[in-house]
Amino acid sequence: MSLDEPPQIPFLDLTDVTEAVREEVLTGWTRVMDSRAFVGGRAVSQFESHFANLCATKEAIGTANGTDALHLVFRALGLGPGDEVVVPANTFVATAEAVVLAGARPRFADVDPETLLLTPPLLEEAITPRTRAVAVVHLYGQMPDMPALLTVAERHGIDLVEDAAQAHGASWGGRPAGSFGVAGAFSFYPGKNLGAFGDAGAVVTSDAQLAEKIRSMRDHGRVGGGHHEHALLGTNSRLDTVQAVVLDAKMSRLHRWNSARRVLAATYGALLDPVHAPLVAELPGSKGVHHLLVVRVAERDQLRLSLAAHGIGTGVHYPTPCHRMAPYAGYADGPLPVAERAGREVLSLPMYPGLRVSEVERVAALVNETVARGAFA
Numbered sequence: 001m002s003l004d005e006p007p008q009i010p011f012l013d014l015t016d017v018t019e020a021v022r023e024e025v026l027t028g029w030t031r032v033m034d035s036r037a038f039v040g041g042r043a044v045s046q047f048e049s050h051f052a053n054l055c056a057t058k059e060a061i062g063t064a065n066g067t068d069a070l071h072l073v074f075r076a077l078g079l080g081p082g083d084e085v086v087v088p089a090n091t092f093v094a095t096a097e098a099v100v101l102a103g104a105r106p107r108f109a110d111v112d113p114e115t116l117l118l119t120p121p122l123l124e125e126a127i128t129p130r131t132r133a134v135a136v137v138h139l140y141g142q143m144p145d146m147p148a149l150l151t152v153a154e155r156h157g158i159d160l161v162e163d164a165a166q167a168h169g170a171s172w173g174g175r176p177a178g179s180f181g182v183a184g185a186f187s188f189y190p191g192k193n194l195g196a197f198g199d200a201g202a203v204v205t206s207d208a209q210l211a212e213k214i215r216s217m218r219d220h221g222r223v224g225g226g227h228h229e230h231a232l233l234g235t236n237s238r239l240d241t242v243q244a245v246v247l248d249a250k251m252s253r254l255h256r257w258n259s260a261r262r263v264l265a266a267t268y269g270a271l272l273d274p275v276h277a278p279l280v281a282e283l284p285g286s287k288g289v290h291h292l293l294v295v296r297v298a299e300r301d302q303l304r305l306s307l308a309a310h311g312i313g314t315g316v317h318y319p320t321p322c323h324r325m326a327p328y329a330g331y332a333d334g335p336l337p338v339a340e341r342a343g344r345e346v347l348s349l350p351m352y353p354g355l356r357v358s359e360v361e362r363v364a365a366l367v368n369e370t371v372a373r374g375a376f377a
């Protein structure tokens with residue numbers, strides 16, 4: 001790179017959110033090392049109680065990752081062979097994966113063309129007599145119409161589970177993601193809005209019995225504090241103590257970081273060409289947290305290359321809808337045109353706290369210039 005070339009803008013940069021907690025994490029880790037309690041302990045229970053507070057639920061149960069959080073919820077709800085779970089086709093693979101791991105069948109639903117999220121009519125259409133639950137995904141950090149989805153779920157007597165892995169701190173009508181369904185599942189993968197220094201996840205719920213079951217199942221089905229009493233078929237999916245320290249330190253900064261994302265998203269929204277590079281829409285009731293900043297462009301792959309040539313990193317979330325992936329194609333029962341088209345058009349632009357407004361201006365100007373002229377590199 002020559003001296004007068006503008007600096008690179010990566011798709012994701014964890015520098016700021018890491019440095020902000022460095023001292024606090026090192027202090028907390030020293031305490032963990034001094035205690036020699038590397039599994040469980042006060043750091044985990046303290047994080048769980050803070051996270052339940054954030055989600056306005058009675059309980060939070062730390063897990064090893066977000067996929068396990070979903071999988072444990074489905075198993076604890078008693079889902080298994082013969083049961084169907086409605087899953088929007090436009091999601092990260094883990095939503096469908098967790099359903100299959102629990103022994104149930106995903107039933108794929110299409111998504112709204114503006115928000116790319118599940119809608120009440122699409123849920124209604126996907127429900128069959130075998131449907132036991134729906135996994136509502138707050139994809140990209142934005143929320144669908146939760147009260148209306150809950151009404152449909154209740155009318156059909158099915159459980160609503162929230163996949164809130166991209167929506168830490170998001171809310172609908174002032175009520176936090178994770179508090180609407182029977183349970184919510186979160187991932188703390190490093191790049192998420194609340195990210196660990198490795199893998200981690202959590203289930204939130206206000207159902208005391210479900211919480212107790214999942215708490216037991218994440219720890220080999222142990223009950224009653226006994227080390228050798230295994231009452232349930234469990235697994236090992238505990239939240240690492242060292243990760244709980246990181247998450248607790250970051251959580252006190254989450255709302256500030258989410259506000260920074262909102263400012264950046266509003267800047268993108270004000271600048272981007274609404275015809276050739278429209279943003280994925282957010283519903284008025286949703287106060288989203290913009291985990292990803294997704295636009296739709298016809299010549300997506302060419303635009304990616306052009307931006308890369310200018311040092312701008314991008315991502316695609318997601319190029320292949322779940323019902324088109326080898327392990328899940330057998331569960332598909334028809335084309336899902338909106339999700340399939342989205343797979344060809346979605347492009348995720350740089351988005352993270354610490355990204356500067358001036359950088360957003362540069363990215364938006366380059367996108368506009370490229371798509372309007374069809375001037376792909």
Ligand SMILES: *Cc1c(COP(=O)(O)O)cnc(C)c1O
Nearest residue numbers: 065066067092094165166187189
């Ligand atoms: C990240 C993610 C998951 C899975 O979380 P892991 O911690 O990576 O297992 C599930 N669902 C969605 C929508 C995600 O973005």
